[in-house]
Amino acid sequence: xxxxxxxxxxxxxxxxxxxxxxxxxxxxxxxxxxxxxxxxxxxxxxxxxxxxxxxxxxxxxxxxxxxxxxxxxxxxxxxxxxxxxxxxxxxxxxxxxxxxxxxxxxxxxxxxxxxxxxxxxxxxxxxxxxxxxxxxxxxxxxxxxxxxxxxxxxxxxxxxxxxxxxxxxxxxxxxxxxxxxxxxxxxxxxxxxxxxxxxxxxxxxxxxxxxxxxxxxxx
Numbered sequence: 001x002x003x004x005x006x007x008x009x010x011x012x013x014x015x016x017x018x019x020x021x022x023x024x025x026x027x028x029x030x031x032x033x034x035x036x037x038x039x040x041x042x043x044x045x046x047x048x049x050x051x052x053x054x055x056x057x058x059x060x061x062x063x064x065x066x067x068x069x070x071x072x073x074x075x076x077x078x079x080x081x082x083x084x085x086x087x088x089x090x091x092x093x094x095x096x097x098x099x100x101x102x103x104x105x106x107x108x109x110x111x112x113x114x115x116x117x118x119x120x121x122x123x124x125x126x127x128x129x130x131x132x133x134x135x136x137x138x139x140x141x142x143x144x145x146x147x148x149x150x151x152x153x154x155x156x157x158x159x160x161x162x163x164x165x166x167x168x169x170x171x172x173x174x175x176x177x178x179x180x181x182x183x184x185x186x187x188x189x190x191x192x193x194x195x196x197x198x199x200x201x202x203x204x205x206x207x208x209x210x211x212x213x214x215x216x217x218x219x
Contacts, residue, residue, distance in 0.1 A: 088212035092116045094137045094171075096126035096160060098146035103176070106201050114215030122148050123160045130169060137171055139211050140164070141204070144177040144185070144197075158192045165193035172211050176204050 093110060097103055098121045107117045118137070120126040123146075130137065144157040153159060157175040164173065175182075175189050175197040182199040189197045196207045208214075 161192040
């Protein structure tokens with residue numbers, strides 16, 4: 001009798017997880033549709049917005065702030081002056097990173113400012129994109145360490161810069177590096193021929209602002 005009681009308790013304990021799993025399974029198509037259509041809504045002030053609408057507005061707003069900050073960026077050091085901003089516009093940027101999702105927000109900001117962003121996951125893919133580009137890129141952004149075909153390269157950003165410079169490519173290159181010692185690697189980036197390194201998204205946009213103006217700011 002005791003064994004039967006314990007069996008009933010065990011089955012009862014399993015009942016809710018099994019029932020919950022059955023409900024999720026039955027509702028899975030609807031859940032997928034909600035996620036796919038971004039049908040979740042948020043109350044913002046007196047208005048109700050879908051998650052997608054809210055996200056789009058946040059990206060647009062922060063992109064505008066980044067644009068203003070970049071426009072007020074300090075000029076580059078002597079000898080590294082880019083083409084005058086009155087003529088140059090940042091229209092196309094190549095972003096090399098083996099985990100593109102890490103930069104989704106910044107890419108969204110650039111796109112909101114009218115910049116076309118081409119993403120590559122490796123040094124070879126990035127170099128291929130540079131060679132095949134119908135029109136030159138205005139700037140390149142790279143992470144520092146990333147997974148390559150032959151394993152993880154902690155200096156992949158430097159490798160990309162060196163190979164670009166060896167081929168005669170003078171496109172401005174900035175390393176967007178999440179490591180705490182980004183400042184300590186500044187000299188390495190400069191020695192390789194790079195144009196800057198930062199872990200700050202705001203500083204990254206300021207560096208890009210030294211190269212040229214964003215399309216939505218160019219009049």
